[in-house]
Amino acid sequence: MERLGVGIIGAGGIAGAHASAWLTFPDECELIAFADMDERRAQERAEQFGAKGWYRHPEDLLRHDDIQIVSICTPPFNHAELAIAALQSGKHVLVEKPMCCSLEEADQMIAAAQEAERLLGVVFQWRFTAEFVRMKALLEAGKLGKPLLAHMVSFWWRTADYFRLWWRGTWEKECGGSVLNHAIHHLDFVLGLMGQPVRVMAEMGVFTHQIETEDAAVAIVRFANGALGSFASSTATFPEHYRIIIYGELGSVAAPWRLSLADSPYQAEVEQWLNQQPRPEHGGHTAVIADFLRAVRLGERPKVDGVEGRRSVELAIAIYKSALTGQPVTLPLSPDDPFYTKQGLMEAAKAAVGKRP
16 A cells, blocks of 8 residues: 655644644645745654654645645644645645634635645544543434433643743634634534524633633533533633533533433443443544545545534634624524624624723
8 A cells, every 4th residue: 555645733742642643544645845934943854753854834735746735734824825825736734723713714624635636634532532432322323312412622821931932812813712722622622512603792802811812711502402511611720620511401511521310220321332332442633634535545534534523613603703793603504694704703803902991
């Protein structure tokens, strides 16, 4: 089997997770090159992971005929630009979360993949955890009865040092705060279980950090299946804590894992059924990349493709729109909505920054 060549754009911390995961499959792929605006850092990554070359400009990496797949590991503000350039160069693209900064960008990325007949995947490794797989199986089999409520807490502790990195905490470069860049994995997790949201009401603010973007937000969501959702995210909460709970007519299931059914004999029956379900072979970025390699080899869509990755961007933007306008938001957002574009979100967010006490 001919190995696929991989290039990585961005040589920061998350690039190491990508490189290590690609190297887990040496019979299927090889690292060809890194690119980063800090060429010294690109060289260090190339030497660390045994890549053949390094570049300052991503265009140089994309000229490689021996690269078939590109991982994009840069800050969110240029995900779309780089992904589209890579797709138009004939590469399959795996982009870090968040997929991009706006629905307009997401749709442009999806269109570029379709036009180039290449795959676009988004890194949401929580979709491959044992908790998600088991919770998804329970819901699809109706073991909880009708879903009633999804509760999500995504609490992080980020100090001032964290936000000293030039692009963090800004609407222009990070494109969001605790919702888009921290809780996004948990939002995607819930969306993967509960389906399409149809209505959002939210509040947010900056409470402890000297930044533009929110460091805390709460939202109430109505799903198309009739269930409700309560979401809370923050980068100002100590200790760090996350929890996702799905409540149904017959009980609840949570991550970190906990199954609680009202009827004890039925719980024993369901636990036995769960033990017969397949478990994930890989975890973390390794699971995402194993799935992406499978998709490329077989010409199939990855589990989290561009269309699926777009959903969490839309929910995050709906939360921002509701919080910034003080009004409930109906989904889906249409292309003529001011918040469909990055410019529309930036203008509303920066106007709100100017009104802070």
